Amino acid sequence: MNLPHAIDRPPDHxxxxxxxxxxPPVRTVTPPPPPRRTLLDAVGSALSPWAAAGLVVVxxxxxxxxxxxxxxxxxxxxxxxxxxxxxxxWAWIFSPLDDTYVALGGGIALVVxxxxxxxTFAGTLGSGVIWLLIGAxxxxxxxxxxGLSARVSARVVRRARTPRQLVHLTTAALLLxxxxxxxxxxxxxxxxxxFLALAAVLRxxxxxxxxxxxxxPIVILFSAVGSLLGAGAHLITVEIVSAxxxxxxxxxxxxVLGVPLALVWSHLAAETALWLMTDxxxxxxxLCVPPTALATTGTATSGPLTSAQRRVSVILGLVVALWxxxxxxxxxxxxxxxxxxLAASAPAVGATTLGAALKTIPWTLLLFMAATxxxxxxxxxxxxAGWLADQAFGSIAETGPAAAMVFVVVAAIVxxxxxxxxxxxxxxxxxxxxxxxxxxxxxxxxxxxAAFLSxxxxxxxxTLTSSAKPxxxxxxxxxxxxxxxxxxxxxxxxxxxVSLVLLLIFAFWVWPYLGLPLLxx
Numbered sequence: 001m002n003l004p005h006a007i008d009r010p011p012d013h014x015x016x017x018x019x020x021x022x023x024p025p026v027r028t029v030t031p032p033p034p035p036r037r038t039l040l041d042a043v044g045s046a047l048s049p050w051a052a053a054g055l056v057v058v059x060x061x062x063x064x065x066x067x068x069x070x071x072x073x074x075x076x077x078x079x080x081x082x083x084x085x086x087x088x089x090w091a092w093i094f095s096p097l098d099d100t101y102v103a104l105g106g107g108i109a110l111v112v113x114x115x116x117x118x119x120t121f122a123g124t125l126g127s128g129v130i131w132l133l134i135g136a137x138x139x140x141x142x143x144x145x146x147g148l149s150a151r152v153s154a155r156v157v158r159r160a161r162t163p164r165q166l167v168h169l170t171t172a173a174l175l176l177x178x179x180x181x182x183x184x185x186x187x188x189x190x191x192x193x194x195f196l197a198l199a200a201v202l203r204x205x206x207x208x209x210x211x212x213x214x215x216x217p218i219v220i221l222f223s224a225v226g227s228l229l230g231a232g233a234h235l236i237t238v239e240i241v242s243a244x245x246x247x248x249x250x251x252x253x254x255x256v257l258g259v260p261l262a263l264v265w266s267h268l269a270a271e272t273a274l275w276l277m278t279d280x281x282x283x284x285x286x287l288c289v290p291p292t293a294l295a296t297t298g299t300a301t302s303g304p305l306t307s308a309q310r311r312v313s314v315i316l317g318l319v320v321a322l323w324x325x326x327x328x329x330x331x332x333x334x335x336x337x338x339x340x341x342l343a344a345s346a347p348a349v350g351a352t353t354l355g356a357a358l359k360t361i362p363w364t365l366l367l368f369m370a371a372t373x374x375x376x377x378x379x380x381x382x383x384x385a386g387w388l389a390d391q392a393f394g395s396i397a398e399t400g401p402a403a404a405m406v407f408v409v410v411a412a413i414v415x416x417x418x419x420x421x422x423x424x425x426x427x428x429x430x431x432x433x434x435x436x437x438x439x440x441x442x443x444x445x446x447x448x449x450a451a452f453l454s455x456x457x458x459x460x461x462x463t464l465t466s467s468a469k470p471x472x473x474x475x476x477x478x479x480x481x482x483x484x485x486x487x488x489x490x491x492x493x494x495x496x497x498v499s500l501v502l503l504l505i506f507a508f509w510v511w512p513y514l515g516l517p518l519l520x521x
Contacts, residue, residue: 051094058090068387078384080113085379085431092427099424100364103371110378120377124370128334129235133366135337136182136229138357142344143180143316144190146308146351152176153194158289163208164274166287167215171270174219175226175262179320182229183365184425187220188470195474199481201289206481211277213482214491217470218273218462219266225456226262228254228323228333232369233429237455240376240429244437245447249516251323251333256514261456261506268502269495276490308351315343315350365426372430379434389439404519407443408453411436412503415454416496419461425468428458446520453507460499463492 062083069079088106091097107124110116124130143149156173160166174191181187195216199209224230228238228251242248249257274283305313319340323333345354379385411432418428433451440450461467465475465485476482507518 051090054090054094058086061086074387075383077115077382078387081110081115081378081382081384082388084109084113084115085375085384088375089422089427089431092422092424098364099427100368100371103368103375103427107371107374110374115378115382116374121374124373124377125367127239127370127373128332129239129373130366130370131334132337133182133229133232133235133369134361135334135339135341137186137361138341138354139316139319139337139344140181140186141357141360142312142351144360145356146306146312148305148309148312149177149180149190150194151305151309153191157194157198160287160289162287163211163278163283163285164271166208166289167211167270167274168267170212170215171219171223171266174216175223175266178223178227178230178262180316183362184220184224184231185362185365185469185473187224188217188473191216191220192473192480196480198289203481205282205285207278207282209481210483210487211273213474213476213480214273214277214487215270217468217474218269218491218495220470221459221461221468222265222269223262225258225265225459226255227251227258230258231425231459232365233425233455233458236369236373236376236426236429237433237451239373240380240433241437241448241451243377244380244434247448249448249452250326252326253515255324257452257511257516258456260510260514261502265499265502268498269491272495272498273491276494277487311349312344312351315340368424369426372426376430376434380438385434385438389435389442392435392439401444401519403443404445407439407445408450408507408518409504411450411454412457412500412507415457416460416500416503418458419467420463423461423466423468425458425461429455432458441520444520446517449507449511449516449518452511452516453503456506457499457503460496462488462495464488 065074065079065082065086068074069076074082084106088102091102091105092099095102107116107121111118111121153170153173156169157166160169174187177187177190181190195212198212202209202212224234228234228249234254238248238254319336322329322331322336326333326336341354341357344350345352345357379388415428415432418432419425422428422431432454436450436454437447440447462471465472465488471488474480474482476484512518
């Protein structure tokens with residue numbers, strides 16, 4: 001503000017002088033821009049001791065592959081594919097680059113070297129599995145916008161009268177979301193507000209809150225095997241198996257095989273968390289979740305269903321029914337998904353708009369899936385997967401039933417532990433499934449059964465906070481009363497051998513009874 005005030009007139013000035021006192025201008029100090037990272041800086045930050053050790057392994061494997069190509073044991077296309085594959089795996093594990101960036105770079109490298117053509121690479125983004133996911137995500141957006149999923153979960157949880165009932169009813173509710181919400185990260189985002197509301201109600205019972213913090217992400221990951229849409233890795237597996245064998249697993253058959261495993265695996269994990277994280281006194285203490293407990297989730301959780309919720313329920317039910325009855329009507333699941341998406345976003349019918357629903361689609365996930373699918377297809381078409389399979393399992397090929405059992409057990413163990421090396425579930429399938437599909441017939445194992453077992457085992461990714469997005473979302477933070485890394489390690493150490501035994505029981509005895517024989521005829 002300028003304030004006039006008179007001062008003494010200078011001797012040589014003829015009249016009075018009026019001066020204005022002003023505040024000095026505020027100087028905004030702009031911090032210097034951060035130093036520009038050069039390529040050498042990025043490489044240096046990636047070369048930690050473990051990354052350097054991994055690079056040594058990759059270089060050694062690359063030299064071995066190059067020697068096989070030089071001596072004529074491996075075609076040129078297979079050599080290039082394997083080298084790109086090795087670089088991509090190293091970057092997925094150790095580099096700070098985004099997984100999608102690495103996958104796209106690997107796919108483009110295959111196009112540049114002529115391993116796959118541009119139409120094949122671009123065609124993966126327009127494949128049926130991508131459109132199936134797009135439609136499913138739009139339907140899921142309508143389900144979430146209507147509040148249907150939160151209402152169903154709240155109604156289930158409010159029936160609990162003991163901690164054990166709360167844990168297993170929560171598990172049942174999360175199992176239901178497998179068919180409504182595609183991808184584990186989407187289901188975790190849906191479940192997190194419900195967990196936070198429960199944690200606020202049960203803040204005087206921290207051990208039970210810790211148990212629930214573990215139950216939510218673990219059940220989300222373990223129950224994903226119940227649906228073809230439960231994880232993007234499932235769709236990658238189906239596409240690779242279909243391209244390699246000409247057969248595959250449809251939506252209904254996948255559910256028939258996966259739902260029993262999802263039920264047993266999820267409830268077993270929930271009971272384990274309950275026993276490890278609570279004592280007898282806590283489990284025996286009565287529990288009552290009031291009707292208003294979950295009102296903080298942002299939607300009404302009591303009273304009759306709204307008109308939007310009823311319409312979305314009908315649309316979702318019809319879509320799932322059409323997916324399950326594909327052998328009867330012959331309509332592709334991707335077409336059914338798009339039709340359902342149009343209905344779920346239609347004016348006066350759906351619960352959201354198409355524009356709003358499209359904004360919820362994780363496009364980076366779809367790009368990642370398309371690129372990893374191209375890598376997996378190149379491993380098969382170039383002969384690289386066959387050569388890898390021969391190097392890994394050539395010594396046990398055609399040696400009888402014992403070889404089949406060894407192969408199945410090794411495949412299950414590797415798939416179960418692969419999350420310690422490759423964090424992305426889709427990337428694990430893109431790496432493992434081509435090799436497994438090629439190797440299985442040589443040892444007398446059905447390739448579809450082996451691929452399904454590997455994909456199911458890859459759902460075990462709970463050892464580290466970084467093992468999966470749902471695990472990271474429920475970890476302890478300023479906003480989430482979650483768990484510490486030691487709790488994950490305890491759960492993983494106990495559940496890993498139990499999960500392996502459970503998977504092998506299903507592979508050898510349950511799935512053959514359900515129409516997926518393990519041994520090829």
